[in-house]
Amino acid sequence: MLAPDSVELADLAAGWRSAYVHIPFCRRRCPYCDFAVVAPGDAGADDIPALTDRYLAALHTEIEMEPEWEPLAALNFGGGTPSAIGPQAIAELIEHIGSRFSIDPGAEVSIEANPEDVSEELIAGLVAAGVNRISLGVQSLDDAVLLALGRSHTAAEAVAAMEACLPDLSVGVDLIFGTPGESLGSWRSTVDQTLALFPHHVSAYALTVETGTQLWKSVRDGAAAPDADDQADKYEYLMLRAGDANLVRYEVSNYSRPGHTCRYNLATWGQGEYLGFGLGAHGHRDGVRRRNVRAINAYLAAAERGDRPEAGSEVEPDPEVERLILGLRRTCGVDLGDREQAASTDSGVRRLIDAGVVAIERGRMVVLKPLLTDEVGATVLSLSA
Amino acid sequence: MTDAARIRNFCIIAHIDHGKSTLADRLLEVTGAVEERDMRAQWLDTMDLERERGITIKANSVSIRYKPEGGDEYLLNLIDTPGHVDFSYEVSRSLAACEGALLLVDASQGIEAQTLANAYLAIESGLEVIPVINKIDLPAADPERVAKEMVGILGGTTDEVLAVSAKTGAGVPELLDMIVAKLPPPGGVSDAPPRALVFDSYYDTYRGVVCHIRMVDGTLNKGDQVRFMATDVVAAADEIGIENPDPLPLAKLHRGEVGYLITGIKEIDLLRVGDTVTLATHGATEPLPGYSEPKPMVFSGIFPTDGDDFERLRDALEKLRLNDSSLVYRAETSRALGFGFRAGFLGLLHMEIVRERLEREYDLDLVTTAPSVEYEARTTDGIVKRVSSPQDLPDRAVLESIAEPYVKVMIITPSSYVGTVMELVQQKRGEMGEMTYLSPTRVEMHYDIPLAEIVFDFFDQLKSRTKGYASLDYEPGPYRTSDLVRVDILLNSMPVDAFSTIVHRDKAFQYGRRMSTRLRELIPRQLFDVPIQAAIGGRIIARETIKAKRKDVTAKCYGGDITRKRKLLEKQKEGKKRMKMVGAVEVPQEAFISALRIDE
Ligand SMILES: Nc1nc2c(ncn2[C@@H]2O[C@H](COP(=O)(O)OP(=O)(O)OP(=O)(O)O)[C@@H](O)[C@H]2O)c(=O)[nH]1
Ligand code: SF4
Ligand SMILES: [Mg+2]
Numbered sequence: 001m002l003a004p005d006s007v008e009l010a011d012l013a014a015g016w017r018s019a020y021v022h023i024p025f026c027r028r029r030c031p032y033c034d035f036a037v038v039a040p041g042d043a044g045a046d047d048i049p050a051l052t053d054r055y056l057a058a059l060h061t062e063i064e065m066e067p068e069w070e071p072l073a074a075l076n077f078g079g080g081t082p083s084a085i086g087p088q089a090i091a092e093l094i095e096h097i098g099s100r101f102s103i104d105p106g107a108e109v110s111i112e113a114n115p116e117d118v119s120e121e122l123i124a125g126l127v128a129a130g131v132n133r134i135s136l137g138v139q140s141l142d143d144a145v146l147l148a149l150g151r152s153h154t155a156a157e158a159v160a161a162m163e164a165c166l167p168d169l170s171v172g173v174d175l176i177f178g179t180p181g182e183s184l185g186s187w188r189s190t191v192d193q194t195l196a197l198f199p200h201h202v203s204a205y206a207l208t209v210e211t212g213t214q215l216w217k218s219v220r221d222g223a224a225a226p227d228a229d230d231q232a233d234k235y236e237y238l239m240l241r242a243g244d245a246n247l248v249r250y251e252v253s254n255y256s257r258p259g260h261t262c263r264y265n266l267a268t269w270g271q272g273e274y275l276g277f278g279l280g281a282h283g284h285r286d287g288v289r290r291r292n293v294r295a296i297n298a299y300l301a302a303a304e305r306g307d308r309p310e311a312g313s314e315v316e317p318d319p320e321v322e323r324l325i326l327g328l329r330r331t332c333g334v335d336l337g338d339r340e341q342a343a344s345t346d347s348g349v350r351r352l353i354d355a356g357v358v359a360i361e362r363g364r365m366v367v368l369k370p371l372l373t374d375e376v377g378a379t380v381l382s383l384s385a
Numbered sequence: 386m387t388d389a390a391r392i393r394n395f396c397i398i399a400h401i402d403h404g405k406s407t408l409a410d411r412l413l414e415v416t417g418a419v420e421e422r423d424m425r426a427q428w429l430d431t432m433d434l435e436r437e438r439g440i441t442i443k444a445n446s447v448s449i450r451y452k453p454e455g456g457d458e459y460l461l462n463l464i465d466t467p468g469h470v471d472f473s474y475e476v477s478r479s480l481a482a483c484e485g486a487l488l489l490v491d492a493s494q495g496i497e498a499q500t501l502a503n504a505y506l507a508i509e510s511g512l513e514v515i516p517v518i519n520k521i522d523l524p525a526a527d528p529e530r531v532a533k534e535m536v537g538i539l540g541g542t543t544d545e546v547l548a549v550s551a552k553t554g555a556g557v558p559e560l561l562d563m564i565v566a567k568l569p570p571p572g573g574v575s576d577a578p579p580r581a582l583v584f585d586s587y588y589d590t591y592r593g594v595v596c597h598i599r600m601v602d603g604t605l606n607k608g609d610q611v612r613f614m615a616t617d618v619v620a621a622a623d624e625i626g627i628e629n630p631d632p633l634p635l636a637k638l639h640r641g642e643v644g645y646l647i648t649g650i651k652e653i654d655l656l657r658v659g660d661t662v663t664l665a666t667h668g669a670t671e672p673l674p675g676y677s678e679p680k681p682m683v684f685s686g687i688f689p690t691d692g693d694d695f696e697r698l699r700d701a702l703e704k705l706r707l708n709d710s711s712l713v714y715r716a717e718t719s720r721a722l723g724f725g726f727r728a729g730f731l732g733l734l735h736m737e738i739v740r741e742r743l744e745r746e747y748d749l750d751l752v753t754t755a756p757s758v759e760y761e762a763r764t765t766d767g768i769v770k771r772v773s774s775p776q777d778l779p780d781r782a783v784l785e786s787i788a789e790p791y792v793k794v795m796i797i798t799p800s801s802y803v804g805t806v807m808e809l810v811q812q813k814r815g816e817m818g819e820m821t822y823l824s825p826t827r828v829e830m831h832y833d834i835p836l837a838e839i840v841f842d843f844f845d846q847l848k849s850r851t852k853g854y855a856s857l858d859y860e861p862g863p864y865r866t867s868d869l870v871r872v873d874i875l876l877n878s879m880p881v882d883a884f885s886t887i888v889h890r891d892k893a894f895q896y897g898r899r900m901s902t903r904l905r906e907l908i909p910r911q912l913f914d915v916p917i918q919a920a921i922g923g924r925i926i927a928r929e930t931i932k933a934k935r936k937d938v939t940a941k942c943y944g945g946d947i948t949r950k951r952k953l954l955e956k957q958k959e960g961k962k963r964m965k966m967v968g969a970v971e972v973p974q975e976a977f978i979s980a981l982r983i984d985e
Contacts, residue, residue, distance in 0.1 A: 206938075
C-alpha cells in the first residue's frame with residue numbers, strides 16, 4: 001500500500017478522473033460559510049421539498065448533458081448537506097453517473113454529512129447505494145465553539161456519529177480551528193478526542209473570514225477576528241499528534257491512514273480532471289476549467305431549458321505553473337519540471353530556502369512550512385520556463 | 386504716458402489674513418479697473434492653491450488708473466503681497482519696486498508678528514508707510530486700541546491712522562486720496578539710459594518668460610535690444626506693457642512705471658528676479674541694487690513612488706521652478722527610495738505647496754522624506770561641510786562638531802500667555818532675548834531658537850497653547866554648535882537612509898523609539914524575525930522586532946475553484962512587486978510614506 005504522502009501515490013492520483021456533485025440544501029446557513037447553499041429563509045426557498053425535487057431533476061439533466069468520459073476513480077457528494085436528500089436520491093445519482101461514465105470497481109464514493117443527520121438507517125442506506133466513505137462535519141468537540149460556529153449539533157452527537165460510521169465506512173472527520181474564543185486547550189481536547197477514535201482521515205481547516213458572510217460582517221463591526229498566530233499554534237498541535245492515530249499528512253490540511261487518502265482531494269492537487277455537477281460546482285476537463293452558476297433559480301431555469309447551467313469557463317493560462325502551485329500543497333511537493341533552472345536562480349526562491357520554508361531536492365520542491373504555502377505559490381507564479 | 390509725478394507705486398503688507406487681497410479687490414473695484422460683474426473675492430489670487438487655501442502665495446502686481454474728483458488722472462501700481470512667513474522673501478522684493486506701503490492691521494486682532502516684521506522691512510527700505518486699520522465692520526473691532534499700537538511702532542498720531550473695511554468698502558475712497566497725497570512719486574532720471582528692476586518673472590506657456598519690471602530711469606521702447614546686466618543676456622523687447630489688470634501692450638514704458646517685458650528668451654534662469662534691464666548699446670553701466678537670493682530653510686528628499694516616474698519628476702521640477710525661483714533642488718539617490726531629488730524650501734508651507742503642485746499639476750505620486758535644516762559639519766581637518774541630507778554627514782571618526790542654524794524669533798502674544806510661551810520656547814531649546822510691551826496687554830518677545838525646532842511643530846504648538854492668540858515671525862540668525870547626532874534606523878541590521886535624521890541628542894531616543902514602533906506596525910511580517918533598531922553610530926538606542934510570519938495559507942480548496950485560488954496568488958504576487966527590497970526585507974511603499982508622514 002502506498003504511503004499517503006508518497007510521490008508514487010501523488011503521481012497516480014494526478015491521472016485519476018473524478019466527479020463532484022453539489023447538494024446545496026442546508027438546515028441553516030452557518031455564519032462563516034460562503035459555499036453555494038440554499039437555506040430556509042432564502043429568497044425563493046419557501047418550499048424546500050419542492051425545490052429539492054426540481055433540483056434533483058436538474059442534476060440528472062446536467063449529468064445527461066455531459067459528454068461521455070473515461071471511468072471515474074472517485075465520486076464525491078459535497079455541499080451544502082448531501083445527506084439532506086436521503087440515501088434513495090443518492091443511490092439514483094450514483095446509478096445515473098455510473099451508467100453514463102462508468103465507475104471503477106475500486107472507486108472512492110464519498111459523501112459529506114453533518115453529525116446530526118447520521119443514523120443507522122442513513123449509514124445502511126448509503127452503503128447500499130454504493131457509498132464507501134463519509135466526511136463528517138464535526139468541526140469541534142467543544143459545545144461552546146460549536147455554538148460560536150453556529151452549528152446545529154453538539155459534541156456528544158458528533159462523537160456518536162463518528163462511532164456509528166466507523167465500522168461500515170471510511171471515515172473522514174472535518175475540523176475547524178482558530179475560531180475566536182476557542183482556547184488552545186479546547187482545540188487540543190478536540191484533537192485528542194478525535195484521534196482517540198482512530199478515524200481514517202482528518203481534514204483540519206483554519207477558520208477564514210470570507211467576504212460577505214455573517215462572520216465577515218461581525219468582524220467588520222468589531223467582533224474578534226481569527227488570529228494567525230493562534231491558528232499556527234493549533235495547526236502545529238495537530239501536526240504533532242496526528243501520528244498517534246497513524247495519520248499521515250499528505251496535503252496542507254489533510255491527514256489519512258494508508259489506504260484512506262481522499263482520492264478526490266489528492267487528484268485535485270495533482271491537477272487531475274473532474275466533472276462538476278450542481279449549483280456553483282466547478283469542473284476541470286480537457287484542460288478547461290468551468291464553473292456553474294451560483295443562484296438556484298438561474299441553475300434550475302437553465303437546466304429546465306435544457307442548457308448547461310454554466311457561468312463561465314477558462315482555459316488554463318499556464319498549465320505548468322498551475323501544476324506547480326497546486327502540487328506544492330502536497331507533502332510530497334512537486335516536480336519542478338522545466339522550471340527547475342529558473343527556480344535555482346530565482347531570488348525569491350532563494351529567500352524561501354534561506355528561511356527554511358522550502359527545500360529543493362532532485363528536481364522537486366517541497367514545502368517545509370506548510371502554513372506558508374501561499375507565499376511559496378506567489379513566488380512560484382513568477383518562475384518562467 | 387503718465388507724468389512720473391502722477392505715478393504712485395506701493396505695496397500692501399500685513400500679517401497673514403489681515404485682508405490685503407480683499408483690500409486690493411476694493412481698490413480694483415472703486416477705480417473701475419475690474420467691472421463689478423467680473424469681480425470675485427481675492428481677485429489677484431489666481432493660482433488654484435491660493436484660491437483653495439484662501440491665502441496669497443505669490444506677490445501680484447496690477448496697475449490702476451485713478452482720477453480724484455476734479456483732478457488729473459493718476460497711475461497707481463499696487464503689489465499685493467503674501468502674509469505667511471515662508472514667503473516674506475516676496476515682500477522684500479515687492480518693497481524694492483515701490484515708494485510706499487499700506488500697512489494693514491486687522492481691527493479685531495491688532496498688531497501681530499508679521500505686521501511688525503513687514504513694517505520694519507518697509508521702513509528699512511525707506512518707504513513711506515500709511516497705517517491702515519482694516520475690518521472695522523467686525524463686531525470685535527477695536528480701532529482705538531489698534532491705532533495706539535500702530536502709532537507705537539510707526540510714530541505719528543492716531544488720527545493719521547486710516548480706518549477701512551475692505552469688506553464693505555468703507556474708508557476706501559479716503560484711502561485712495563491718502564495714497565495720492567501722502568506717497569511720494571517715483572524718483573529716478575528721465576533722460577538717462579533706461580534702467581528697470583526685474584521684481585518678478587514667471588513662465589507662461591503661450592508668452593514665454595514674462596518679467597515684471599519697475600522702470601527706474603529713462604524710457605524703454607518696444608523692439609529695443611535690451612541687456613540683462615547680471616546674466617549679460619541680450620534680447621529684443623518683443624512686447625512691453627502694463628497689467629491693468631489684463632495685459633495691455635504699449636509702445637513705451639517710462640520712468641516710474643511698473644509693467645511687463647517679454648523677450649524671446651525661454652530659459653527662466655537667464656532672466657533672474659533682481660536683475661537690472663538696460664539697453665544693449667549705450668545702456669546704463671551701474672546695475673540697481675537688486676536682491677539677495679532667497680535662502681532655502683528646509684530640505685527634503687522627493688522621490689517618485691514609482692521609480693519609472695523619475696524623468697517626469699525632473700521635468701515637473703524644472704517647470705515649477707520657472708514660476709518659483711525660491712525652489713532649489715539637486716539629484717539624490719537613496720538606497721531605499723531609489724532616484725529622486727533633494728529640494729530646498731522656504732519653509733514647511735512652501736514645501737507642502739510644492740509637493741501638492743507636483744502631485745496635482747503633474748500627476749505624480751511622491752514620497753517626501755522628513756524635512757531637515759542645513760547643518761554645518763566640521764571635520765577634524767578643519768573643513769566645514771554643509772549638510773542638508775543626513776546621509777551626507779561625515780563619518781563619526783572624522784566628525785568634530787555639528788553646527789545648526791538658529792533663527793531670530795519674534796512672538797507677539799497677549800501678556801497672559803507669556804509664561805506659556807516661555808515654557809514652550811524652553812522645550813524647544815530657545816534662548817530668551819528682549820521682551821517689550823506693545824500695550825499693557827500685548828507683549829513682543831524675542832528669542833533665538835534652533836530652526837530645526839521651529840520647522841516642525843512649533844507654530845502649531847504655539848497656536849494651540851495660546852488659543853490662537855500668539856503670532857510668530859522669524860528671520861535667519863547665525864549658526865551655533867549643538868550637541869547633535871544622527872539617528873539611523875536599521876532594518877534587519879541594514880541602515881535605511883530615508884529614515885536617518887539629525888536631531889539633538891536629548892531627542893534622539895524619542896525619535897528612535899517612535900520610528901521603530903511605527904515601522905513595526907507598518908511593515909508586514911516576513912519569513913523571518915526582522916529586528917528594527919535605532920542607532921547613534923554603533924550604539925543601539927531603541928529596538929523592536931517584527932515577528933516572523935507563521936501562516937498565510939488559505940487552507941481550503943474552494944470546492945475545486947482553482948481559478949480563484951490562482952487569482953488570489955496572483956494578487957499576492959502583484960503585491961510583492963510593489964515592495965521595495967531593503968536587504969532581504971520586503972517593505973511596502975506605503976510603509977515609507979506613512980512612516981515619513983509628519984503628523985506628530
Ligand atoms: N469682516 C471683514 N472681513 C474681511 C475684511 N477684509 C478681509 N476680510 C476677510 O479676511 C479673510 C482674509 O482676507 P484676505 O484678503 O485673503 O487676507 P490676506 O491678508 O490677503 O491674506 P494672505 O494673503 O494669506 O496673507 C477673508 O476671509 C476675507 O473675507 C473686512 O474688512 N471685514
Ligand atoms: S452546513 Fe456546511 S455547507 Fe451548510 S451552511 Fe453550514 S458550513 Fe455551509
Ligand atoms: Mg492675500
